Amino acid sequence: MWVSIADFPNRKRVRLGWRDALRRRDRAACGRCASAVAACRCRPELSFSRSDREGGGRVRRLAAVAATTFGLVLSAAAAHGQRSEPALAVRNVRVDPIGGGRRVTITLTRAPEGVRGSRLEDPLRLEIDVDGPQAEAGGETRFPVADEVVSGIRAAPRAGGLSVVLDLKRDPGASDIRAEGVVVIADLGEAYVSRASFRVGLEGKRLKITGRWVEQRLEASRVEHKHSRKDPRIGRVDGPIAAVGPEPRTFLVGPLVVEWTASTQFVGLTPEALVPGAPVEAAGRLSAPAHLVAGTIEKAKPGRGEILGAVTAEERRSDGSIALTILGVEVIVPAGVPTRGSDLAKRLDEKRPDKQETLSIFGRPLTIGGELQVLTEYRRNFDLDDATRKDKVELDDHIELEGLYFLTPRVLLFAQGKFTYAPAIRLDTGARDTPEAKEVERREHWLFAGDVLQNVLGRGYSLQIGRQKFQEVREWWWDKNLDALRVYYDRPEMHTELGVGQELAPDSTLTRFITPDEEDVFRLLANAAWAWRERQRLDFFYLYHFDHSGQRSIGQILRPDREDPSDARLLWLGARASGEVDSGALGDLFYGLDGAWVGGDETVFGFDSCADSDTPCPASKRDQTHERLSSRRHHDVGGFAIDARTTLESPLRWRPAFTLGYAFGSGDSNARRGEDTAFRQTGLHRNNDRFLGVDRFHYYGELVRPELSNLHVVTASVGYRILHSSSLELLYHYYQQAVPAPFVRDTKLKADPNGRSGAIGHEWDMALGLEEWEHLEVELIGALFLAGSAFGRTRDHPDDFSGNLAQGVFLKLKWNF
Secondary structure (H helix, E strand, C coil): CEEECCCCCCCCEEECCHHHHHHHHHHHHHCCCCHHHCCCCCCCCCCCCHHHHHHHCHHHHHHHHHHHHHHHHHHHHHHHHCCCCCCCCEEEEEEEEECCEEEEEEEECCCCCEEEEEEECCCCEEEEEEECCCCCCCCCEEEECCCCCEEEEEEEEECCEEEEEEEECCCCCCEEEEEECCEEEEEECHHHHCHHHHCCCCCCCEEEEEEEEECCEEEEEEEEEECCCCCCCEEEEEEECCEECCCCCEEEECCEEEECCCCCEEECCCHHHCCCCCEEEEEEEEEECCEEEEEEEEECCCCCEEEEEEEEEEEECCCCCEEEEECCEEEEECCCCCCCCHHHHCCCCCCCCCCCEEEEECCEEEEEEEEEEEEEEEEECCCCCCCCCCCEEEECEEEEEEEEEECCCCEEEEEEEEEEECCEEECCCCCECCCCCEEEEEEEEEEEECCCCCCCCCCCEEEEEEEEEEECCCCCCCEEEEEEEEEEEEECCEEEEEEEECCCCCCECCCCCCCCCCCCEEEEEEEEEEEEECCEEEEEEEEEEEECCCCCCCCCEECHHHCCCEEEEEEEEEEEEEEEEECHHHCEEEEEEEEEEEEEEEEEEEEEECCCCCCCCCHHHCCCCCEEEEEEEEEEEEEEEEEEEEEEECCCCCCCEEEEEEEEECCCCCHHHCEECCCCCCCCCCCEECCCCCCCEECCCCCCCCCCCCEEEEEEEEEEEECCCEEEEEEEEEEEECCCCCCCCCCCCCCCCCCCCCEEEEEEEEEEEECCCCCEEEEEEEEEEEECHHHCCCCCCCCCCCCCEEEEEEEEEEEEC
């Protein structure tokens, strides 16, 4: 909460803690309590009617007085019974040059209830009033400093808290004061004015920082990225106990207060072993900034310092180091410690636990993890033909193993593989619908080196080589593993990456060759992101696709698994604007707008089955396992697409989120005249994202799952966050072809439209995601599709499927380790 104070000129602001806000609200409502009953928040006023004063209400007056006295006595007793809070005091102070100004960091013994500041003259000084439990009366404590702006710092107890005075040698200009956990920060001069230019891009990320405790902060030697969708109040701290107290059942690790309760589990030690210097690991949930209520407390290895949690504040300092606030604790990442690298091993659809198996190899950590998934998909009437029974159940069960190894703090190795068992069973015959159900897949294996050109061009340049994941948050552009070389360049507010790739080997044991649609395909990919304002972002995308696999000759006989339906040379250009807007009483509004253009040329090949009697094939190959290349057509490509969506997180009961979206991909109206104006996506896309729930799903429909080509898609949804980390979302989609055509590009439906009408149909989805557990995820999706007039009977389309239904139920269980 930010409130203005009149004492500060030039946009000075003070950040008040949540306790202070509550107390100010209560005082405004009912005034101060008597000192004898300080525990009460509101002293009731006594008023009597005229009839009471005239004598008719003496008994009622006595009863009111007695009730009030009895209530005050109970309040005083309750206050006396409460455990005493620790007194507010200063542990240490530090002055750092930031930009052209100064940052004064004041570490306290406990989180303050509020801070206020005022500048005084003769002599020039800045006085900071810190609210909290008053310490015993004592003298002034001085903290001498050697600085050109701040000559000294003084602290003394006062009624209701603590007074801290910064003695100044000269006027620093505009100033700002705020509290972050147990730390009060005073930014003097340009340290406040230019703060936005010091953003790092880690705020909101969930990090595990390994290092050593120095005074009241953690100095990092390694930074690892963790799953960011968890409750930001959940965290973990590791290190020696600095002190026992200040409250019963509490101790300090650095400046973080750790409290245990009757439900806290102790592993490898007992409460009696919690003494200063004992190494411990405590995991739990924040009850206030820098106050962790532990669910578990374990015996830890000596000499280790670690903290894991969400970043709530960030700043890049002038010396190149990064200051973060995690769990209310200050963390310093020196300039030589990279913050990027381990995040490349995390994918948007994965939720690895905070604590994974870690081994020490040659003195460096090797983290081992993975997942076990059981996915069952029931598909009913996907061919829209009610006269047939081609329903089937598809399974996708797999185990995935991965390892992340730090060769040095700047150089990482990552490897990942997957074994899959995925049969499909026809319910009408009980037979398998797929001949091959077992597969070993080559996933990711890469080497990452951070700040590779530090001595030449400075910091920010990183390199990644090997099979790696190209993924962006909406998967509208890409979400695919590619053999590639990628270069990153990072600066405050800016991220750019450039990758070049081509498949070098088969990615699966299903084939001994690279699949024809990926063989000899060269790609150049680029993405640039700019955080141009707080909670506002612009992205730019580039993709060049060149298939140089060579031309096939007409009449060539091929097996179906060696057929390449097209060769293309295409270029995609696009941009995305996304962000969050505070809509006041309406809630928070999230928006996104994508636009893309594709152009180039394409050669499309046609094939005839050798099983047909009129197809000229050699007698030895006249069967279903061979096809003949019968045609080749060349045309230019030029199309565009847009995707706009907005989500309102309302303040209504149960906090429902309402989403509206519209997407359009241009249609194919001129292909026969040598030009195809239909937009097509990159072929690396998955169209997978989440709104404000925990579940990621296909936002163009879980059943139809179309590619955005020659199509209008209208989407509406309402979602609810339930329990702690779960959600329920109800979605509706309407599909209309831009130009009526006898096909829908890359859809799960097994029926083709008639090419006369563009009304594809309607879909309703329900997505339930349960992530209440550290290791287990549960996802249940139900989908229903109603076919439109595009599937009705025409002269060239004798089957009338209009109004028919297709259903799908998808259940996924995933265990992360």
